[in-house]
Amino acid sequence: MKLANIDFGIYRDGPVGISTSCGADSAVILYLLMKEIKHDLHIYNLLGAKRQFVLEPAFDKVVKRCAELTGKTNYFVHKMPAAHQTPEMIFKIYKDALDSGDIDILYTGLTKFPPDDVYASWGMPGPEWHRQWRHYDNVHPLFGLEINIPLGTDCSNPALTIDGQYKEKLSQDSRVYNPMINYTKQGIATLYKELAIEKDLFPFTRSCETDTHTEGHCGSCWWCKERLWAFGYLE
Numbered sequence: 001m002k003l004a005n006i007d008f009g010i011y012r013d014g015p016v017g018i019s020t021s022c023g024a025d026s027a028v029i030l031y032l033l034m035k036e037i038k039h040d041l042h043i044y045n046l047l048g049a050k051r052q053f054v055l056e057p058a059f060d061k062v063v064k065r066c067a068e069l070t071g072k073t074n075y076f077v078h079k080m081p082a083a084h085q086t087p088e089m090i091f092k093i094y095k096d097a098l099d100s101g102d103i104d105i106l107y108t109g110l111t112k113f114p115p116d117d118v119y120a121s122w123g124m125p126g127p128e129w130h131r132q133w134r135h136y137d138n139v140h141p142l143f144g145l146e147i148n149i150p151l152g153t154d155c156s157n158p159a160l161t162i163d164g165q166y167k168e169k170l171s172q173d174s175r176v177y178n179p180m181i182n183y184t185k186q187g188i189a190t191l192y193k194e195l196a197i198e199k200d201l202f203p204f205t206r207s208c209e210t211d212t213h214t215e216g217h218c219g220s221c222w223w224c225k226e227r228l229w230a231f232g233y234l235e
């Protein structure tokens, strides 16, 4: 299935999973899967414990809205609170879900970051370790998830180690599908237009990463800047 020339390869043979936040990127993929998949849909949500009070209601709102819009009822929500999110933790959750047999394939809504000149014009430090592997110039595999990390990158604690050893690259197997990984958030905005859900779904999503705005968007954090750059408006 193609939308805006992007192949979503909607998987039709068995149960499907999606890794979803409350953001605009994964929300549009969730909407598409709810609309197109007849099998059970498993929704995996990683909640940073520190900001759970903001993110959990926002996530619930997105799932509820997608279900209302599509009429999908056979979906299952898996919330995974974690003090620190690391790539290893994310990969383990994906692998466990796939190995359990609950799902045959897992979608993500990951996108590239904007070009360097756009990024620089916002004049603020962004999510730098994400930037290493979601850099505008990188071309990513659509299947599997590869995170390239320079040795010694300090992402969080525990840092990027497996069995106590730093890795230069972490790779997920090919059961993880990232249809938007070679597009920026502007590609996501195109999808909302193409699906005609700019008014019906976009305002229900949340990109803001501040704690001060429990409702709505602050308009000044890095994630709000990216949202505004891509869509031209915040809500």
Ligand SMILES: [Zn+2]
Pocket (backbone or CB within 6 Å): 207, 208, 209, 210, 217, 218, 219, 220, 221, 222, 223, 224
């Ligand atoms: Zn914000």
